[in-house]
Amino acid sequence: xxxxxxxxxxxxxxxxxxxxxxxxxxxxxxxxxxxxxxxxxxxxxxxxxxxxxxxxxxxxxxxxxxxxxxxxxxxxxxxxxxxxxxxxxxxxxxxxxxxxxxxxxxxxxxxxxxxxxxxxxxxxxxxxxxxxxxxxxxxxxxxxxxxxxxxxxxxxxxxxxxxxxxxxxxxxxxxxxxxxxxxxxxxxxxxxxxxxxxxxxxxxxxxxxxxxxxxxxxxxxxxxxxxxxxxxxxxxxxxxxxxxxxxxxxxxxxxxxxxxxxxxxxxxxxxxxxxxxxxxxxxxxxxxxxxxxxxxxxxxxxxxxxxxxxxxxxxxxxxxxxxxxxxxxxxxxxxxxxxxxxxxxxxxxxxxxxxxxxxxxxxxxxxxxxxxxxxxxxxxxxxxxxxxxxxxxxxxxxxxxxxxxxxxxxxxxxxxxxxxxxxxxxxxxxxxxxxxxxxxxxxxxxxxxxxxxxxxxxxxxxxxxxxxxxxxxxxxxxxxxxxxxxxxxxxxxxxxxxxxxxxxxxxxxxxxxxxxxxxxxxxxxxxxxxxxxxxxxxxxxxxxxxxxxxxxxxxxxxxxxxxxxxxxxxxxxxxxxxxxxxxxxxxxxxxxxxxxxxxxxxxxxxxxxxxxxxxxxxxxxxxxxxxxxxxxxxxxxxxxxxxxxxxxxxxxxxxxxxxxxxxxxxxxxxxxxxxxxxxxxxxxxxxxxxxxxxxxxxxxxxxxxxxxxxxxxxxxxxxxxxxxxxxxxxxxxxxxxxxxxxxxxxxxxxxxxxxxxxxxxxxxxxxxxxxxxxxxxxxxxxxxxxxxxxxxxxxxxxxxxxxxxxxxxx
Numbered sequence: 001x002x003x004x005x006x007x008x009x010x011x012x013x014x015x016x017x018x019x020x021x022x023x024x025x026x027x028x029x030x031x032x033x034x035x036x037x038x039x040x041x042x043x044x045x046x047x048x049x050x051x052x053x054x055x056x057x058x059x060x061x062x063x064x065x066x067x068x069x070x071x072x073x074x075x076x077x078x079x080x081x082x083x084x085x086x087x088x089x090x091x092x093x094x095x096x097x098x099x100x101x102x103x104x105x106x107x108x109x110x111x112x113x114x115x116x117x118x119x120x121x122x123x124x125x126x127x128x129x130x131x132x133x134x135x136x137x138x139x140x141x142x143x144x145x146x147x148x149x150x151x152x153x154x155x156x157x158x159x160x161x162x163x164x165x166x167x168x169x170x171x172x173x174x175x176x177x178x179x180x181x182x183x184x185x186x187x188x189x190x191x192x193x194x195x196x197x198x199x200x201x202x203x204x205x206x207x208x209x210x211x212x213x214x215x216x217x218x219x220x221x222x223x224x225x226x227x228x229x230x231x232x233x234x235x236x237x238x239x240x241x242x243x244x245x246x247x248x249x250x251x252x253x254x255x256x257x258x259x260x261x262x263x264x265x266x267x268x269x270x271x272x273x274x275x276x277x278x279x280x281x282x283x284x285x286x287x288x289x290x291x292x293x294x295x296x297x298x299x300x301x302x303x304x305x306x307x308x309x310x311x312x313x314x315x316x317x318x319x320x321x322x323x324x325x326x327x328x329x330x331x332x333x334x335x336x337x338x339x340x341x342x343x344x345x346x347x348x349x350x351x352x353x354x355x356x357x358x359x360x361x362x363x364x365x366x367x368x369x370x371x372x373x374x375x376x377x378x379x380x381x382x383x384x385x386x387x388x389x390x391x392x393x394x395x396x397x398x399x400x401x402x403x404x405x406x407x408x409x410x411x412x413x414x415x416x417x418x419x420x421x422x423x424x425x426x427x428x429x430x431x432x433x434x435x436x437x438x439x440x441x442x443x444x445x446x447x448x449x450x451x452x453x454x455x456x457x458x459x460x461x462x463x464x465x466x467x468x469x470x471x472x473x474x475x476x477x478x479x480x481x482x483x484x485x486x487x488x489x490x491x492x493x494x495x496x497x498x499x500x501x502x503x504x505x506x507x508x509x510x511x512x513x514x515x516x517x518x519x520x521x522x523x524x525x526x527x528x529x530x531x532x533x534x535x536x537x538x539x540x541x542x543x544x545x546x547x548x549x550x551x552x553x554x555x556x557x558x559x560x561x562x563x564x565x566x567x568x569x570x571x572x573x574x575x576x577x578x579x580x581x582x583x584x585x586x587x588x589x590x591x592x593x594x595x596x597x598x599x600x601x602x603x604x605x606x607x608x609x610x611x612x613x614x615x616x617x618x619x620x621x622x623x624x625x626x627x628x629x630x631x632x633x634x635x636x637x638x639x640x641x642x643x644x645x646x647x648x649x650x651x652x653x654x655x656x657x658x659x660x661x662x663x664x665x666x667x668x669x670x671x672x673x674x675x676x677x678x679x680x681x682x683x684x685x686x687x688x689x690x691x692x693x694x695x696x697x698x699x700x701x702x703x704x705x706x707x708x709x710x711x712x713x714x715x716x717x718x719x720x721x722x723x724x725x726x727x728x729x730x731x732x733x734x735x736x737x738x739x740x741x742x743x744x745x746x747x748x749x750x751x752x753x754x755x756x757x758x759x760x761x762x763x764x765x766x767x768x769x770x771x772x773x774x775x776x777x778x779x780x781x782x783x784x785x786x787x788x789x790x791x792x793x794x795x796x797x798x799x800x801x802x803x804x805x806x807x808x809x810x
Contacts, residue, residue: 063299063375063569065642066578068210069094070163070217071567077581081287083655090579093657095273097291097577099158099221100649105292106157106259107651109277109659113261113269114230115157117649118664119238122229122257123344125152129229137344140234140619146268149228149260157227157261158204160577162220166194166207170216180552194218202264210571212300212558219576224269226262233257234619240603242615243350247358247668249594251636252603255664275651278658282584282637284596290580290641290663292650294573300561301554303369303376304401310363312408314356316415319472321356323418323464325349330464331457338457358668382564393560396553403550410546412473414539419465419482420532423451423458424499427507428529429536434511435518447511450504455496463492478532499525575646582641589667597637604631637661 067073069090078084100106104121108114126136129150134141143149173187191207195218198205204221232238237254245251261269282288298306328346332339362368380397383389420429430446437443451458466488469479483491500523501507510517519530561569570578586596603618604625610616612623625631643650643663652661 064297065582066294066297066570066573066580066644068217068570069160069577069579070165070210070215072579073567073570081581081655083287085655089657092273093275093289093291093579093653094160094577096271096275096657097160097293097651099160099293099575099577101155101157103646104648105646105650105663107291107649107659108261108271108274109651110274111271113263113271114274115227115259115261116651116659116662117257117259118662119232119235119255119257120664121649122232122259123235125155125229126232128153128155136232137235140232141229142231143229146260149230151226151228151262152259155227155259156223156225157259158221158223160219161203161222162218164218164220165215166218167216169194170207170213184552206576208574208576209555210574211562212572213555214559214562215571224261226264226266228260228262229257230260231258234622236617236619237622239347240616240618241606243347243354244615246351247354247666249636249638249667250598250602251665252598252600252606253636253664256662275653275657275659278654278656278660280660281634282597282639282652282654282660284584284586286584286654286660288582288584288639288641288652288654288660290582290643290647290650290652292578292580292643292647292663293575294578294580294644295575295646297573297644300558300572302397302400302557303373304397304404305550305554306363306369306372308404308407310360312411313415314360314363316412316472318353318356318360319468320416320418320465321349321353323468324461325353327461327464330460354668379561379564383560389560389563393557393563396557396560399553400550400557403546403553407543407546407550410539410543413476413478414536414543416469416473416476417478417536419462419469420478420536422465423453423462424496424502424525425462425482425529427451427501428499428523428525429533431501431507431510431518431526432529432533435515438514444511448504448507451502455502459492459496462496463489466492478535481532482528495525495528499523501526573644573646580642580647582639584637584639586638594638596639597634599635600625600629600631600633603635638667 072085072090074084096108098106098108098115100115100117100121103124104117106115106117106121109116123137126141129141129152130136141150169190170187173190174183176183176186178186194207195205197203202223204223206219206221208217208219209215210217233254233256238257239255240253241248241251245253261271263269298309301309325346328342328349332342332346376397380394383393419425427447427449430443434440434443434447453461466479466483469476470483470488473479482495486494501510501521510521518526521527584596586594588594607616607618607623612618639652639661641652641663643666647663650663651659652663654660
């Protein structure tokens with residue numbers, strides 16, 4: 001699962017890249033501008049060349065199945081599933097789906113504005129509504145009345161209301177006379193005009209670039225700013241299995257949360273479009289559809305670009321993340337209280353490491369990468385057959401390859417600079433920049449931000465990051481200046497202890513004196529920052545120029561891609577709404593067969609097998625299920641839907657547009673799915689979901705969506721007892737075996753992820769605890785989540801005399 005905060009902060013940055021600036025097709029490819037000579041840095045060693053077979057061929061859907069609502073694949077769906085969704089079906093699922101803040105997906109699941117998403121998507125918001133004496137992460141939360149629902153400051157969800165094709169306007173803006181930069185400026189001006197918000201109608205607009213500029217759409221979103229927390233389970237059950245189970249299957253997690261949207265008058269939003277609950281839940285072999293916002297993919301990158309990401313970017317990211325992880329572990333080993341406080345941060349880092357490692361290993365698979373090579377070979381051949389296309393796009397592959405070579409020379413000195421962003425060095429760098437650019441609030445905010453860590457903790461992290469830099473770029477000019485002949489441990493200790501500006505007031509006084517005061521300061525750390533900043537700035541400017549050249553060439557190639565394939569191939573993900581088809585299905589792996597669903601029997605068996613310890617411990621209210629709790633209830637499930645970080649929280653629906661699960665995770669083989677085709681042979685990419693009926697791949701809830709032929713996915717789903725009253729589904733705890741479903745992160749099991757995030761980062765869906773219960777069942781103790789029928793420590797069943805039913809139709 002991918003931590004959504006990781007998605008936002010690019011902590012797991014491998015699949016998350018800056019948005020490319022779109023360009024319309026030009027008459028010819030603009031000549032590459034000569035780059036400034038890069039500042040010397042140790043180049044990354046190229047990875048050994050893979051031996052690729054000439055017999056490997058590209059396959060259908062190597063570019064995935066994240067279809068847009070602009071051009072849904074109706075004929076494909078008819079051929080594949082004998083299902084041709086009507087426009088009413090498409091409109092309903094589109095209007096029911098939501099973008100959850102900037103990191104996850106969600107959906108309306110009742111006419112009273114009830115919103116379903118993943119617990120890991122909710123985690124960043126829990127502290128904002130937690131009151132004195134509460135620990136919502138550990139104990140969970142449930143509002144038993146509308147008045148008890150808690151508004152989350154600054155949280156919003158967005159509903160995609162309108163879609164307008166603006167390809168001709170955006171293309172025309174870039175065409176015509178002028179330099180490439182002048183034409184790009186015209187297009188940017190038009191983009192800004194089209195994105196001007198309509199405040200009166202609470203509408204926000206986004207110009208979305210598909211196929212790297214082959215098509216453009218203007219999406220109109222209705223934003224809801226009054227979003228209130230309704231339910232969140234304990235984190236220990238929402239992420240049962242922890243990092244060991246992350247990106248794996250079978251799963252037993254309740255990764256779900258509920259919110260409610262309120263209108264401008266403070267009343268629950270009357271949602272004209274919402275997803276109804278399936279009474280049956282997800283069934284093996286059933287087609288299911290993930291409706292969510294996958295964050296970012298690079299499936300249409302050239303092979304040279306993917307090799308750079310693998311050989312340079314991913315290796316550096318892994319080294320830096322491992323250094324940060326080791327530092328946190330060292331801090332936790334010395335202080336139990338801090339270990340508990342840092343556990344969520346540690347999980348985010350471990351999640352990122354696991355996700356990037358999976359992508360890195362997958363990118364070295366000759367069969368998998370061979371299909372990418374075969375696809376590019378076929379694409380280039382199609383362009384070469386058409387003289388017009390060849391003249392316009394034929395040279396772009398070589399241009400992009402040359403840019404990657406330049407980036408390889410420059411990147412190491414930047415990618416191992418993480419030590420410049422932490423503790424006193426990070427503050428000092430921000431101080432110098434804030435003084436040089438006083439109108440940039442970002443640098444001032446960073447310069448004045450307080451660091452809550454002790455000096456000892458700052459020293460541990462700085463030393464770890466300096467060590468990894470020394471191991472990988474020992475001759476780097478900036479690093480030599482920082483170390484000044486010292487070992488990383490000594491340098492870290494002296495830098496932290498010698499910093500005289502640790503007090504925020506001192507930094508405020510210094511900034512008040514302007515650039516002259518900062519330049520005259522004798523603080524030893526500030527002196528280092530002043531000395532290295534010119535080199536760092538030069539490198540960043542050179543990389544920015546390379547990146548812009550790469551973006552423009554890639555956009556040109558994207559138009560060539562669209563000219564050859566049109567909408568028969570879906571565009572790369574852009575954290576905009578997509579429809580991903582798949583099938584609920586188990587898979588073979590590691591010499592065994594994994595079932596399409598898990599049950600609560602599996603949850604308790606896994607906990608008991610590990611003596612209810614660590615990642616496999618159960619919260620007290622779940623440890624002893626009450627009499628009558630049906631352990632056969634389906635919990636998580638797996639499917640073949642195509643998901644990625646950002647998909648976390650996506651609903652998984654059936655052909656009746658009913659919710660059958662909630663996407664929350666994917667498996668290890670799905671981790672490369674953001675950049676390359678689905679694995680060949682027996683390896684399956686799958687997403688996990690919480691089943692509505694209780695059967696899901698990763699926990700309980702909707703199933704993950706994935707390619708019917710290639711991927712593994714899961715989602716949460718909850719099922720209805722035959723005796724349940726129609727339309728009255730009470731969100732209950734473990735006893736009734738239908739937890740609410742969990743999010744589908746940012747896209748694959750364990751990565752969920754992004755997304756992220758998904759997102760946790762958002763890779764695939766997970767199935768958690770959405771389940772209807774018997775008529776008359778009640779929830780207990782307002783403000784506290786309790787499974788129905790749970791036993792108190794004395795073994796007595798509490799009487800919920802004043803509890804209020806929470807029905808899904810409310």
